[in-house]
Amino acid sequence: MDIVMDSVKVIGRIVTILPLMLAIGLFMGKRSIGELPVIDFLTVLVLGSVVGADIADPNIHHIHTVVAIIVIAILQKAIVLLKLKQQTIGKWLTFEPTIVIYKGEWKRSNLKRIQYSVDNVLQMLREQGVFHTTDVEMAVVEPNGRLSVKRRPDVEPVVRADLHIHKPGNNYEIPIILDGIIQKDVLRRMGKEESWVREQMNHQDIPDESRVFYGALTSTGVCTFSLKEATIDNLPPIEH
Numbered sequence: 001m002d003i004v005m006d007s008v009k010v011i012g013r014i015v016t017i018l019p020l021m022l023a024i025g026l027f028m029g030k031r032s033i034g035e036l037p038v039i040d041f042l043t044v045l046v047l048g049s050v051v052g053a054d055i056a057d058p059n060i061h062h063i064h065t066v067v068a069i070i071v072i073a074i075l076q077k078a079i080v081l082l083k084l085k086q087q088t089i090g091k092w093l094t095f096e097p098t099i100v101i102y103k104g105e106w107k108r109s110n111l112k113r114i115q116y117s118v119d120n121v122l123q124m125l126r127e128q129g130v131f132h133t134t135d136v137e138m139a140v141v142e143p144n145g146r147l148s149v150k151r152r153p154d155v156e157p158v159v160r161a162d163l164h165i166h167k168p169g170n171n172y173e174i175p176i177i178l179d180g181i182i183q184k185d186v187l188r189r190m191g192k193e194e195s196w197v198r199e200q201m202n203h204q205d206i207p208d209e210s211r212v213f214y215g216a217l218t219s220t221g222v223c224t225f226s227l228k229e230a231t232i233d234n235l236p237p238i239e240h
Helices: 002-028 038-056 062-085 087-093 108-114 118-127 184-190 194-203
Strands: 098-102 136-141 147-151 173-178 212-218 223-227
Touching: 002 038, 002 062, 038 062, 098 108, 118 136, 118 147, 173 184, 173 223, 184 194, 194 212, 194 223
Parallel strands: none
Antiparallel strands: 098 136, 136 147, 173 212, 212 223
């Protein structure tokens, strides 16, 4: 009986903790895991430990875990705001960009300071299509651990501006129908009405938006629609 009650308690904690963690994640801000500064990474580790202990041990008071999660999130937010207002504090709490290659020459002292090996940097260079360190004007290890590379001007790829070729801005599209539902907020920001969308559908012999899986308005003012019942034959055979 105790096992059943403990299991129910654990399930209840999971159900209540997940929405709380979602709210905390939204509160802390949008960042990918690979771009987390040190303080944010530590916050994630602490949150994981607190939540894991709460779920694994039913004897821990649930309310204490909830309070701990909220306090951790508030502290993280306060530190982030403090970093934005006080640049000196921000430097203390995060890594600074570090130059590891300059004009083709390795900066050995900087590599030792950030504890990166030559192999680490060479791998990151290859990932960016650089296979010769002599081609590098400057390589910088960013605070998130990634490598930014500036090639020497004579080995950089040619761009249209070098050839004096003018190209208009890239075309883009804005979703106006998703799975049969007209996106009213999008239309309102564009200054369009639902009747306008239906008129565009009528031009393409589409009687009702419920038949549209995806509809979009391009930057050139053209509406495109993909129907739910549309079939595509002769797909290329892509297999593992």
